[in-house]
Amino acid sequence: MAAERMLISGGHRLEGVVHVSGGKNTAVAIIPATILSEAPCIVENLPDIEDVHVSIETLKHLGAQVDWDPALGTMRVDASTICRTDVPLELCRRMRASYYYIGALLARFGEATVPLPGGCDIGRRPIDQHIKGLRALGAEVDNHAGTVFARANGLIGSDIFMDMVTVGGTVNVMLAATRARGVTTIYNAAKEPHIVDLANFLGSIGCRVKGAGTDVIRIYGAEKLAARRSYAVIPDQIETGTLMIAAAATHGDVTITGCIPTHMEALTAKLLEMGARVEERDDAIRVRSLGAHRGVSFKTQVYPGFPTDLQQPMSALLCTAMGTSTIVENIFESRFRHLYEMERMGANVRIYEQTAVIQGIPQLHAAAVEASDLRAGAALVIAGLMAQGTTEIYNTHFIDRGYEHLEEKLNSLGAKISRIRE
Numbered sequence: 099m100a101a102e103r104m105l106i107s108g109g110h111r112l113e114g115v116v117h118v119s120g121g122k123n124t125a126v127a128i129i130p131a132t133i134l135s136e137a138p139c140i141v142e143n144l145p146d147i148e149d150v151h152v153s154i155e156t157l158k159h160l161g162a163q164v165d166w167d168p169a170l171g172t173m174r175v176d177a178s179t180i181c182r183t184d185v186p187l188e189l190c191r192r193m194r195a196s197y198y199y200i201g202a203l204l205a206r207f208g209e210a211t212v213p214l215p216g217g218c219d220i221g222r223r224p225i226d227q228h229i230k231g232l233r234a235l236g237a238e239v240d241n242h243a244g245t246v247f248a249r250a251n252g253l254i255g256s257d258i259f260m261d262m263v264t265v266g267g268t269v270n271v272m273l274a275a276t277r278a279r280g281v282t283t284i285y286n287a288a289k290e291p292h293i294v295d296l297a298n299f300l301g302s303i304g305c306r307v308k309g310a311g312t313d314v315i316r317i318y319g320a321e322k323l324a325a326r327r328s329y330a331v332i333p334d335q336i337e338t339g340t341l342m343i344a345a346a347a348t349h350g351d352v353t354i355t356g357c358i359p360t361h362m363e364a365l366t367a368k369l370l371e372m373g374a375r376v377e378e379r380d381d382a383i384r385v386r387s388l389g390a391h392r393g394v395s396f397k398t399q400v401y402p403g404f405p406t407d408l409q410q411p412m413s414a415l416l417c418t419a420m421g422t423s424t425i426v427e428n429i430f431e432s433r434f435r436h437l438y439e440m441e442r443m444g445a446n447v448r449i450y451e452q453t454a455v456i457q458g459i460p461q462l463h464a465a466a467v468e469a470s471d472l473r474a475g476a477a478l479v480i481a482g483l484m485a486q487g488t489t490e491i492y493n494t495h496f497i498d499r500g501y502e503h504l505e506e507k508l509n510s511l512g513a514k515i516s517r518i519r520e
């Protein structure tokens with residue numbers, strides 16, 4: 099893939115209406131889950147992003163028949179033709195969430211061979227809790243030379259207490275438990291919206307799941323599961339938040355449609371605290387911002403706390419908020435690298451381990467900056483929208499992993515963004 103860079107001419111107010119896409123983190127959990135259905139599955143509202151492409155390529159590699167219409171966001175999967183249970187390293191290197199295929203393949207076929215994704219720029223990201231949960235269901239799981247080998251001669255429902263709240267660990271155990279004999283109870287489970295969405299999808303293929311959205315989730319294993327209707331994934335909570343922040347950052351007036359306002363409450367509260375105006379409707383949020391913003395402080399938490407994935411985009415907005423803002427990153431070990439890039443744009447930041455202290459300045463100026471991961475890229479886009487001059491962002495492929503047509507959406511609201519192929 100040729101390298102590309104994004105050019106953003108800053109200082110343009112965003113105004114108008116934009117529709118949010120289907121959720122990346124729910125899509126990468128539900129696409130592997132289609133393996134569990136003996137009948138063909140239809141999944142709708144999938145975003146046309148790199149992570150979805152890689153997960154679809156994985157299904158095809160395994161032998162499933164997949165029809166994918168990127169314009170409609172609709173995918174049809176017939177998993178009855180799957181003929182192998184190994185995922186190639188090349189696909190795992192392109193998408194961290196490939197490890198969800200462990201739980202899905204183990205449940206359907208009793209085995210899975212999946213190379214581990216490496217750590218990434220935000221932290222080590224081990225999967226010890228995934229392995230602990232799968233072993234509790236009776237699987238033999240070896241993590242040898244960077245590949246996970248999982249085998250099970252029938253899975254048995256069990257009580258599993260997660261040592262820490264982990265979205266991925268909760269998803270993987272839910273997937274495996276669907277075909278375990280008996281009931282599986284996950285204690286200290288993740289409560290993110292995409293956990294609830296996965297539970298609802300599993301319900302649509304005949305698996306009873308209770309308690310999703312709370313910290314105790316019960317999965318009633320079934321001999322057979324078969325899709326009885328199509329399923330549309332929920333809107334992307336993090337894209338919604340990124341667009342809300344971009345609206346405030348440009349002192350604009352943007353209405354985001356097709357979103358779920360209750361998923362956004364932690365961010366909404368902070369934007370209101372800063373002096374922005376946020377109006378919630380049934381499936382839309384309007385963000386307006388006229389005057390200067392007040393600095394705020396927050397700590398990233400598991401849902402419904404402030405999402406770690408919005409910490410980076412929010413840090414860009416705080417660079418020109420009045421006074422001092424403080425961010426504590428509680429979820430990942432090193433999720434502040436984007437701040438060093440923003441320093442090149444004039445940001446006044448100090449980092450003390452898990453805490454970033456941002457002193458507001460009147461304006462950022464354009465610079466050439468590098469995205470180091472998906473949400474760092476989003477943060478730099480927002481900084482570019484705010485900055486005086488034309489900002490260049492390198493490594494735009496990170497952004498394409500998780501945002502569907504981001505610059506088209508922003509340009510439709512009045513931004514001036516283009517791409518140059520190296």
Ligand code: EPZ
Nearest residue numbers: 123195223224225226227228264265266267407429430472
């Ligand atoms: C999911 O990652 C998301 N990815 C992340 O979004 C998100 O930041 C994260 O949840 C938190 O909400 C997907 O859903 C595909 P965790 P995940 O397991 O599952 C530690 C984005 O930008 N941990 O909840 O990897 C882990 O290291 C991405 O869309 C263990 O120690 O997150 C981290 O410090 C970035 N052992 C913390 O728990 C384990 O076995 C939370 O991780 C698992 C996790």
